[in-house]
Amino acid sequence: MGFSILGPLSVQHQGRDITPTAPKVRQVLAFLLVRRNQIVQFSEFIDELWGSNPPGSAMTTLQTYIYKLRRDVLDLSGLARLHTQSCGYLLDVSDDQLDVCRFDTLAQRGRAAHEAGETERASALLAEALQLWRGRVLSGVTEGQILSAHAARLEENRLRVLGIRIDADMSLGRYDELISELQELVRSYPLHERFHADLMTALNQAGRRYEAFEVFRQLRGLLADELGLEPSASMQRLHHSLLQATPEDGDPAADGASRRAHPAIVPAQLPADTLDFTGRGAPLARIRRMIAFRDGGTTARAVSICGMAGVGKTTLALHAAHVDKAQFPDGQLYAHLRGPSPAGAADPADVLVGFLRGLGVPEQRLPATLEERSSLFRTLTDGKRLLVVLDDALSASQVFPLLPATPTSAVVITSRWGLQDLPGVRVVKLGMMNPDECLTLLGRIIGPHRVTAERADAERIIHRIGYLPLALRCVGARLNAVPTLTLQRMAALLDSGSAPLDQLRFADFDVRANYDKTYFRLAPHDRSALRLVSLLPPPTFTITTAANLLGADTDAVEDQLGRLVNNHLLEATSDRDSDVVHYQLHRLVRLYAQERLNREFIHPAA
Incomplete structure (x- = not known):
């Protein structure tokens, strides 16, 4: 009743x-x-x-x-x-x-x-x-x-x-009873790793080990086809434990007492600058001021460029490095740290191998451990005017061993997170390009005559993509590849498609894949919060509105929203006349979160 x-x-x-x-x-x-x-x-x-x-x-x-x-x-x-x-x-x-x-x-x-x-x-x-x-x-x-x-x-x-x-x-120990239920859950929620892991465990415990391997193989293929991702680290550890793999890696250590570098090597590892770099005058000026040499310091100058996926952090960092590389006559070192990549973040010990080789250390003289490599790196860079660019950093712990310890050097870091826990780092938050910068960049990609001829449609396009540089480059690449594709038609595709993010995937450009990297690093309850708040009517909402929707108290929801802000999936602004914080989703983030909700829960087997 x-x-x-x-x-x-x-x-x-x-x-x-x-x-x-x-x-x-x-x-x-x-x-x-x-x-x-x-x-x-x-x-x-x-x-x-x-x-x-x-x-x-x-x-x-x-x-x-x-x-x-x-x-x-x-x-x-x-x-x-x-x-x-x-x-x-x-x-x-x-x-x-x-x-x-x-x-x-x-x-x-x-x-x-x-x-x-x-x-x-x-x-x-x-x-x-x-x-x-x-x-x-x-x-x-x-x-x-x-x-x-x-x-x-x-x-x-x-x-x-x-x-x-x-x-x-x-x-x-109810493994046999669980297997059929878990098989049905895996069919209903094909991207839910937890159910796959439980099914693998139950099958293994029930003596059906090879069926457990087949579950992993199917999940791996599905993630690769659907998202371009590998299974999570915990899933891979489970798979390895079922294989009972215990490889012993031989690691013959070199004699540390005789390690020394070859002299007079000047590394120049920076990737090429972007030919059509556009705008970004204010943040570029800030970064150049931050890395400029100043007397009186005791540590290397470090600046972290943070912002949402696709906002152009790497492009700006490399442009700043090229503009000022003459200030660093002892060389420039570069490493892609792979952030939240499906392949896993770069190990700083492996990055230091590349740095030390660039500084002239022969293979047989490379130290064996992270601590020894970091110590040798600091020794070799002491007193030098060196610029280090660390692209797509995951955490402060990954970056710290890669920092020179001399005030004559500078470090530029890009990260989707601000790395405020890295001592001494100064943070530059990079936002969207403004409309004029977007129109100029689009003109440089496809030709200014096309933008001039279809100015209104060009403005529709940059508005639909929320002024996001990655999305703009994707659109520009499509328009270049198909000269008969008009800006009017491109704007219509962005307006009317059932999956707008499908229009923002071309060649190496993929807006959805960039968001995937951040989304799948979130804790499950934070993913849930992102999916649900994407359904709130735009443009902004408050903690109270979100708490009513999520069914949780405001303190817990404030923590969740704070983590989404830190991951640059939400923007937060304070009301000048009150203490109320207003939250806003970028247009493409909203579309992405609604896609995830539809794929994972509303139509999970679609």
Whole structure:
């Protein structure tokens, strides 16, 4: 008896089904239930029911739906009370009348039992919670953006609870019973690595080791085909453990007492500058000031250029290095640190091998350990005027061994994260290009005459791609490759395609793949937050709005949003007249996050 939303919307009273049949009334009831015991504002109802095109009679029509809901369901059953407030409606419903409340209670008790080591009890409680699910959340209810986001959040919560229950059953040795369930989960969520890992473990424990290898092989092929990625490090460790590989790497050490470098080698490792470099006057000037030599220092000058994927950090760093390389007559060293690459971040010990070779150290004299290589690097660079460019750094710990220790040298670092934890680093945050810079760059790529001839469409294009340099270069490459492709047609493709990011993939340019690298480095709950806030109406939202959507307290949500800001997937600005922080998604990040939501949860097997 009561309300059910964990499956088809249902209202049962005294053995009778009194679920509303009118689609809009069902939608109103669903919205009130997912926001139970909270005020749902009139404007939120209108956004949910009619989106961006509400009728002039929207408020009157909403009141009609509320009247019907009261008459046919609430007053008839007494299951809940609907209160009219000055700004909206509040549905007062007790926890025992709603299945999702019972689910939350059982899930919380199950998690507590699992953490306390009461594995059998945890499995039973979590299984009881999951049995309350009768299908997809609110199936049969028309969902607008807000209701869809709430449904996605509930589905993700179900998957988290399911994962804990599987953990408990694994601990109880129920491998044979789990295999068929996990096989079905892998089919339904083909990109969910956790389910693949559990299936591999269960198959191995059940004596079906070679089937476990086949699960890994299929996942690896799917990730490569779909995302251009390798399985995560934890998946690869699991695979290696099943192979029982224990290679012993022989490492004959050289005599450290006789190590010394060949003199008079001046490295010049910088990749070529960008021929059509455009704009960026202010950040370029800042970087040049930061790396300029100044008397009185005791450490190398270090600047970190950070910003979202595709914003042009590497292009700017290399241009600055080339402009000022005459200030560094003892040479320039360069390393691509591979950031969050599917192949894994570069090992600083391996990077130092390249640096030491560039400084003239022969192969047989290379030290064996990271600490020895870093020490020799600092010795060889002491007192020299050297410029080091470290591209796509992952962390401060990766960068620190690569820093010269002399104040006559400078280091330019690019990273999607600011590396503020690197002592002494000065950070330059790189934003989007401005419209004039974008138009100039597009003209340099495809020819200024084409931009002049189709100026309005060129402006449409740069607006649609959110002034992101990587996306602009991708569009320019496509227009160059197909001279008959007009700017008008290109703008139309960006406007009307079912998957706009498909239009931003050409040759070596791929906006989606760049976002993948950051997205898959996030913790699962931060990925979830990104997916869900992408459904909030643009342009901005607040912590309170996000907390209502995510179903968590504002402190926890503020931490999540802070991590997304640090990963340059969100932008945060403070209101001058208050302490309210407003968050905004770049247009392409919003499209990407909605794609991930659709692929992973709404149509996971598509």
